[in-house]
Amino acid sequence: xxxxxxxxxxxxxxxxxxxxxxxGLQLAESGYKTAVLSKVFPTRSHTVxxxxxxxxxxxxxxxxxxxxxxxxxxxxxxxxxxxxxAIEYMCSVGPQVVYELEHxxxxxxxxxSGRIYQRPFGGQSKDFGRGGQASRTxxxxxRTGHALLHTLYQAxxxxxxxxxxxxxxxxxxxxxxGTVVGVVAIFVETGEIVFVKxxxxxxxxxxxxRIYDSTTNALTNTGDGVAMxxxxxxxxxxxxxWQFHPTGIHGMGILVTEGSRGEGGYLVNCDGxxxxxxxxxxxxxxxxxxxxxxxxxIEVDEGRGCGPNKDHVYLKLDHLGxxxxxxxxxxxxELCKTYALVDPAVDPIPVVPTCHYMMGGIATxxxxxxxxxxxxxxxxxxxxxYAVGEVACVSVHGANRLGGxxxxxxxxxxxxxxxxxxxxxxxxxxxxxxxxxxxxxxxSRISRWENSQSGENPADLRAELQALMGSSYSVxxxxxxxxxxxxxxxxxxxxxxxxFLEDKSEVFNTARVExxxxxxxxxxxxxxxxxxxxxxxxxGAHARVDFENRDDENWLxxxxxxxxxxxLRKRAVNFAPSIVEPFEPTKREY
Amino acid sequence: xxxxIYRYIPGKDTEPRMQHYDYVLPDDRxxxxxxxLEDLKAKDxxxxxxxxxxxGVCGSDGMSINGRNGLAxxxxxxxxxxxxxxxxxxxPGLPVIRDLIVDMSQFYRQYERVDPFLKNDTxxxxxxxxxxxxxxxxxxxxxxxxxxxxxxxxxxxxxWNPDKFLGPxxxxxxxxxxxxxxxxxxxxxxxKLDDPFSVFRCRGVMNCVNACPKDLNPTxxxxxxxxxxxxxxx
Numbered sequence: 001x002x003x004x005x006x007x008x009x010x011x012x013x014x015x016x017x018x019x020x021x022x023x024g025l026q027l028a029e030s031g032y033k034t035a036v037l038s039k040v041f042p043t044r045s046h047t048v049x050x051x052x053x054x055x056x057x058x059x060x061x062x063x064x065x066x067x068x069x070x071x072x073x074x075x076x077x078x079x080x081x082x083x084x085x086a087i088e089y090m091c092s093v094g095p096q097v098v099y100e101l102e103h104x105x106x107x108x109x110x111x112x113s114g115r116i117y118q119r120p121f122g123g124q125s126k127d128f129g130r131g132g133q134a135s136r137t138x139x140x141x142x143r144t145g146h147a148l149l150h151t152l153y154q155a156x157x158x159x160x161x162x163x164x165x166x167x168x169x170x171x172x173x174x175x176x177x178g179t180v181v182g183v184v185a186i187f188v189e190t191g192e193i194v195f196v197k198x199x200x201x202x203x204x205x206x207x208x209x210r211i212y213d214s215t216t217n218a219l220t221n222t223g224d225g226v227a228m229x230x231x232x233x234x235x236x237x238x239x240x241x242w243q244f245h246p247t248g249i250h251g252m253g254i255l256v257t258e259g260s261r262g263e264g265g266y267l268v269n270c271d272g273x274x275x276x277x278x279x280x281x282x283x284x285x286x287x288x289x290x291x292x293x294x295x296x297x298i299e300v301d302e303g304r305g306c307g308p309n310k311d312h313v314y315l316k317l318d319h320l321g322x323x324x325x326x327x328x329x330x331x332x333x334e335l336c337k338t339y340a341l342v343d344p345a346v347d348p349i350p351v352v353p354t355c356h357y358m359m360g361g362i363a364t365x366x367x368x369x370x371x372x373x374x375x376x377x378x379x380x381x382x383x384x385x386y387a388v389g390e391v392a393c394v395s396v397h398g399a400n401r402l403g404g405x406x407x408x409x410x411x412x413x414x415x416x417x418x419x420x421x422x423x424x425x426x427x428x429x430x431x432x433x434x435x436x437x438x439x440x441x442x443x444s445r446i447s448r449w450e451n452s453q454s455g456e457n458p459a460d461l462r463a464e465l466q467a468l469m470g471s472s473y474s475v476x477x478x479x480x481x482x483x484x485x486x487x488x489x490x491x492x493x494x495x496x497x498x499x500f501l502e503d504k505s506e507v508f509n510t511a512r513v514e515x516x517x518x519x520x521x522x523x524x525x526x527x528x529x530x531x532x533x534x535x536x537x538x539x540g541a542h543a544r545v546d547f548e549n550r551d552d553e554n555w556l557x558x559x560x561x562x563x564x565x566x567x568l569r570k571r572a573v574n575f576a577p578s579i580v581e582p583f584e585p586t587k588r589e590y
Numbered sequence: 591x592x593x594x595i596y597r598y599i600p601g602k603d604t605e606p607r608m609q610h611y612d613y614v615l616p617d618d619r620x621x622x623x624x625x626x627l628e629d630l631k632a633k634d635x636x637x638x639x640x641x642x643x644x645x646g647v648c649g650s651d652g653m654s655i656n657g658r659n660g661l662a663x664x665x666x667x668x669x670x671x672x673x674x675x676x677x678x679x680x681x682p683g684l685p686v687i688r689d690l691i692v693d694m695s696q697f698y699r700q701y702e703r704v705d706p707f708l709k710n711d712t713x714x715x716x717x718x719x720x721x722x723x724x725x726x727x728x729x730x731x732x733x734x735x736x737x738x739x740x741x742x743x744x745x746x747x748x749x750w751n752p753d754k755f756l757g758p759x760x761x762x763x764x765x766x767x768x769x770x771x772x773x774x775x776x777x778x779x780x781x782k783l784d785d786p787f788s789v790f791r792c793r794g795v796m797n798c799v800n801a802c803p804k805d806l807n808p809t810x811x812x813x814x815x816x817x818x819x820x821x822x823x824x
Binding site: 048049109110114147150189219255457501502507509510 | 599600601602620631632633635636638639640641642643644645646647648649650664687688689691694698702705706707708710714716717718719720721722723726729733734736737767770772773
């Protein structure tokens with residue numbers, strides 16, 4: 001296109017959080033012409049909010065710790081639809097990747113012997129579930145995400161990575177052979193629209209927790225990468241699987257780390273009863289997140305909630321003493337005092353299960369290569385497209401992610417994708433071209449908003465969508481509500497497609513960005529709605545009132561959602577790790 | 591409450607202006623300034639500001655709130671409000687791009703100038719480098735910086751010499767690596783700072799300490815660097 005400025009790279013990374021920065025570092029060090037494009041300055045990315053730590057068997061707290069135990073816990077945590085080849089890779093490569101972070105300067109907390117401090121987290125065990133609670137989560141106090149993100153950004157500064165900061169990726173550009181050849185993006189500061197062309201495009205855009213009204217996620221977590229993929233005809237996997245973190249501050253959605261329970265905190269109901277003992281006799285408050293969240297909702301539903309409306313439970317930390325609180329949970333102390341007006345050293349914290357993490361995403365190989373499926377249900381790579389981190393579903397989290405595994409996922413697979421792309425580029429990939437009509441397809445969303453003359457306000461529509469998802473797709477799901485929500489989402493689509501962008505100014509137009517984010521939220525919400533209705537069983541975070549049990553006969557598989565015909569297909573789970581024997585599905589108890 | 595917001599949209603406004611909005615505060619709870627902004631933006635989407643985490647850790651929404659630099663998401667209206675008025679202006683001392691959004695390039699350049707990454711020329715061990723709890727403690731109060739620029743843009747020495755004085759945020763980062771027992775580039779780092787401006791333009795006004803939304807103390811870090819420089823020079 002004549003008037004469209006074009007930038008060209010060997011590798012383009014969309015997203016500057018933990019996964020994008022780790023991949024960017026690998027590629028920058030390789031010498032290939034690489035750019036990290038991010039809608040916010042990289043250290044503003046949501047990785048910064050991760051608190052408790054990064055789980056990895058570095059055998060600091062327990063010299064006998066073994067990555068195979070971590071693998072077992074992760075497979076069990078996933079309710080057996082995590083891919084075992086990917087989980088094996090993550091858990092076995094993990095220690096090396098964590099040491100690399102330490103060498104880059106990550107300020108981990110330390111043990112008395114000077115090694116990296118590790119704390120207990122939910123769903124962790126020794127000896128394949130037989131040896132009791134493990135302490136496997138490496139921590140920098142309760143600011144591990146902040147420490148990790150800043151360290152990775154610093155390493156990229158050192159490596160001279162090219163950043164396109166405050167650039168908003170609008171859509172993937174796919175050519176006639178189905179190869180992804182880059183993205184159309186807006187340089188937000190000037191409003192200029194640019195074709196960022198690349199031999200390889202890696203999506204590392206993070207999650208989409210903002211489809212819900214109550215979420216621990218940043219305001220920027222709008223599922224941009226998932227939506228771009230869906231619009232480009234790439235399916236998403238297990239998108240019905242949304243994690244509700246047990247301890248979001250009531251009314252605020254702000255996260256209180258699971259590490260607070262790891263350090264000895266526990267939940268109580270209005271009778272002061274430590275109710276998790278009833279639901280998970282062994283692991284108690286450190287059962288898996290899906291288990292704890294469901295237990296909390298049951299307590300509230302059965303009238304044992306706390307507060308004037310009996311709509312939350314309490315997280316008790318005061319017995320830990322100010323020394324532990326100030327040295328290991330100082331970030332939580334600050335957050336609670338500021339946002340809940342509670343001093344955890346004195347009073348319990350009011351908490352509710354809050355949307356936290358998207359287990360689903362773009363299906364990929366261990367290398368980050370994005371996958372689709374042909375008519376015979378064979379995996380087919382999407383040429384030119386990769387995905388890592390929360391936007392991807394490699395899948396190491398399956399139906400329920402364990403705490404501390406997301407940071408590990410980011411760095412292990414960010415690095416793996418970087419290494420793989422480096423390899424691919426060294427084999428001499430040529431830049432594929434895009435025609436004017438390919439570009440026009442990617443530009444169509446911009447034109448739609450620019451040409452809007454009247455219609456509803458995007459902010460109102462966004463609030464409506466979030467409330468709908470919150471009421472219909474939270475911890476427990478019912479057929480009736482889901483069907484109703486699917487038809488309401490259809491109506492919302494019509495209204496969003498004719499909504500009005502009032503501000504059409506060029507310079508740093510955040511209204512334009514938010515309008516396009518609304519399109520993205522809608523794509524993710526609809527995919528979630530249809531996939532959740534389609535999976536007729538309860539597994540991990542997906543709990544259905546009408547299908548209470550896990551159904552391994554029909555659903556020990558991934559779901560794969562295609563947006564163009566709104567269809568849901570199945571994809572096999574990988575049960576073929578290369579080093580250990582596979583872990584067979586058994587009843588999941590904590 | 592009346593909220594007055596600094597408005598300037600290049601290509602639309604010929605010069606900056608203050609725009610006034612009426613806002614009814616709820617009776618039952620306090621709000622953060624960001625929540626007020628989000629409500630106003632839902633009605634007037636043209637108001638420009640940065641925001642992301644809304645919990646005081648990403649550092650996006652630094653701005654001048656009734657004359658004091660702070661994070662909008664971490665400043666309760668009750669603490670900032672004065673005579674029923676809330677005045678929101680961009681961070682001082684940096685060029686305005688639009689409304690409450692400033693050009694942070696200068697600030698990031700200063701950060702990059704202190705080599706904000708660990709330098710260690712010894713061979714990497716197979717595992718982590720060991721660090722005692724005591725040595726790790728020296729990083730507390732330093733590594734938590736969120737790069738919001740509230741401190742640097744409140745500093746008169748930065749306003750006068752933005753090109754030569756590194757400013758409190760960059761110097762805090764500089765000391766974060768000087769204080770790290772794993773970093774072996776102390777001499778090199780100090781020699782880069784040893785001129786009349788980079789560090790010594792700090793006049794100890796301590797605006798940075800008042801402005802920091804994370805309760806960090808850049809002045810203390812700067813004094814530590816001064817001490818190291820003086821020791822190094824003798």
